[in-house]
Amino acid sequence: MKKQIGIIGSGTAGLQLAYALKDDFEVTVIHHRSQDEIRNGRIMSTQVHFGSTRARENRFSMPKWEDDHLLNSVHITIGNQKLFVGSLNEPALSVDQRLYYSYSMEDLDKQGVSFRMERVDKENTESLIEEYDLVIDCTGKSGPLFPFPIERDLSPFHFPQRxxxxxxxxxxxxxxxxxxxxxxxxxxxxxxxxxxxxxxxxxxxxxxxxxxxxxxxxxxxxxxxxxxxxxxxxxxxxxxxxxxxxxxxxxxxxxxxxxxxxxxITPVIRRSYGMLDDKLVLACGDSVFLNDPITGQGCNLSSYCVEKLASTLLEYKDLPWDSELGKTYWNRTKPFVKQVTEWTNAMTQPLPEHVVQLLLEGAHDQAKADRIAEWFADPRKAHEAFFKTTIKNNS
Ligand SMILES: Cc1cc2nc3c(=O)[nH]c(=O)nc-3n(C[C@H](O)[C@H](O)[C@H](O)COP(=O)(O)OP(=O)(O)OC[C@H]3O[C@@H](n4cnc5c(N)ncnc54)[C@H](O)[C@@H]3O)c2cc1C
Incomplete structure (x- = not known):
């Protein structure tokens, strides 16, 4: 019999996970807004899915969107000075989450994933933990429902920066x-x-x-x-x-x-696993990796962590699901979470002088402009540009 996984939340993290896990496990998505409520409701976000996220969506066999509105570039202006237009290596796409979520829910439903409409409260998590082999908290910025510990070194702010x-x-x-x-x-x-x-x-x-x-x-x-x-x-x-x-x-x-x-949003990063009543509980997406939207990385980070989580669960398919699994998942995602978070937090502060210099150089050097555009698609490159140079300058 396939192991039973309960995913709480039908956002980017919950739905991408459902696609990634549905063939190997019995997946139920627990959500408190119906497809119609999502489709006809308020926007909750903006979204840009960069090339690596779109490649993962393909690997998860998610619905394909029309390619008419691909985003191939990043335009940068400081003050009233337009500096440059950098090209992205792979095109990005922004599909209204109301459409992306409701359509994916309909599609997953057709493919046999169970949906259970329920608002989970902190008080009724115990019965869910008993019911499923594993519960994954994908409740987004309103979460988490479980006491995942805060990573203090990655959570320096106590109030919103924007x-x-x-x-x-x-x-x-x-x-x-x-x-x-x-x-x-x-x-x-x-x-x-x-x-x-x-x-x-x-x-x-x-x-x-x-x-x-x-x-x-x-x-x-x-x-x-x-x-x-x-x-x-x-x-x-x-x-x-x-x-x-x-x-x-x-x-x-x-x-x-x-x-x-x-x-x-007050950004806060938490460890993405915990043991409750001797049972493993995991989390993915904003419920544990909540950053300021300034770098547009939330969906991309969620998707990255989904893939790491799905491959870890597959590796542990026939092994016990205990804190060892949780630790493995966390260790596989933490370096990337750290890079995205440190870069994002830095972007909410006055830009360091060497970064301003890089941006100005981009105005006269197309290769540099293209490399800066790529920061958004591959935040590791942004982190390198922000922090390596800082270390060099300070030393
Ligand atoms: C203004 C704004 C702009 C942004 N712009 C970008 C951008 O340009 N690019 C980018 O990559 N990211 C952006 N983000 C971040 C991005 O939206 C999130 O990182 C991403 O949606 C996270 O996905 P998630 O699944 O973790 O959370 P969500 O998408 O928020 O989904 C959470 C789900 O959990 C459900 N849920 C919550 N609590 C419960 C409960 N108790 N019981 C049952 N269900 C529950 C919710 O209904 C929802 O379906 C932006 C965010 C904001 C706020």
Whole structure:
């Protein structure tokens, strides 16, 4: 008989895990929002799946999305100076999570994965632990449900470093070449412009990362879609003129009334395994690896850890599922989690001088510009650029 795995959460981590595990184990996804609620509900995030994540989605045999809106480049502007457009080695893709999640749930259901609609509370985790051979906590930023210990050296912040303000808009002429457009306004925050696919067609995501209490933090108290749209237009006109000039005033609108979000995240990294009542419990995704969205790594890190977890479970298929397995999984993911986290945390602080220099050099050297674009696709390269040079400079 196949071992029974209960995955709590139907987000990036939970669904990718279900695909990766479904052929070898009896998988149940426990979730508290139905497909329809997800599909027709509020956006919870933005998302860019870089080449390595898209390759893993292929290896997990996940649904394929149309290739019409592939993102091949990263545009970098500091202040009002456009520095360069770097090319990505492999194209990235941004599909509205409302569509990606609901469609994947429908597809997994057809392929025999069980779905159980239930909001799991901390109080009723015991019965789940008894019921399944293994429970995996993929509850995202609202988790975890289990007391996974905090990794203090990777969790330096006690409050959010940015306010995340984002909406999915119609009526913006896409940038050219199609790509992710990053504008850094020193001491104020950042704007990420991301072309994305939604159920209704292509949109442009405008995603402001505002340093709290500075001028970009200008959306406090806004709870109405039209007020949000007007404020975004005004903020874009004042601070991001390149984007504003591509806005068609008659068409500029949210793609639907649920396509906006304001949130602030306190990053925290936890060890991804624990023993409860002598039984192993694991976690994957934001429930244990919660970073600020500033580097756009959350889905990519979740997916990386999914693959490590799935291969570890397969290796231990006929062995006891105990803390040894948990430790193996954690040791396999920790170096990458550390690199992503340290780079991401550094990006929320004033950029080090040597990084600013690298960005300026990218303006005159296409090979350097391309290497900087690759930081987002392979955060190990970003980590190397941020920290090796720092060590060299300091020594
Ligand atoms: C504003 C913003 C912008 C972002 N932009 C990017 C980006 O550009 N690129 C990128 O890679 N990442 C980005 N991220 C991060 C990315 O969205 C997350 O890292 C990713 O979705 C994590 O997946 P997850 O499965 O861990 O969590 P989620 O996708 O949040 O899924 C968690 C699931 O658990 C369910 N759940 C929670 N609690 C319970 C419970 N008690 N019982 C049952 N079910 C439960 C939820 O309903 C949900 O289905 C962004 C995040 C934010 C907030």
């Amino acid at each position: 306010k995340c303000i984002t909406g999915y808009f119609l009526g913006i002429k896409p940038n050219h070449p199609l790509g992710i457009n990053v504008t850094v306004l020193p001491e104020l925050g950042e704007m990420f412009e991301i072309p994305a696919m939604t159920e209704e067609g292509p949109v442009t995501i405008l995603f402001i990362m505002a340093i709290p209490e500075k001028e970009l933090d200008a959306f406090k108290g806004i709870k109405d879609p039209s007020e949000f749209t007007n404020r975004m237009k005004g903020t874009t006109q004042k601070y991001f003129p390149d984007i504003y000039h591509r806005i068609n005033n008659d068409q500029f609108a949210l793609c639907d009334d649920n396509a906006y979000l304001q949130i602030a």
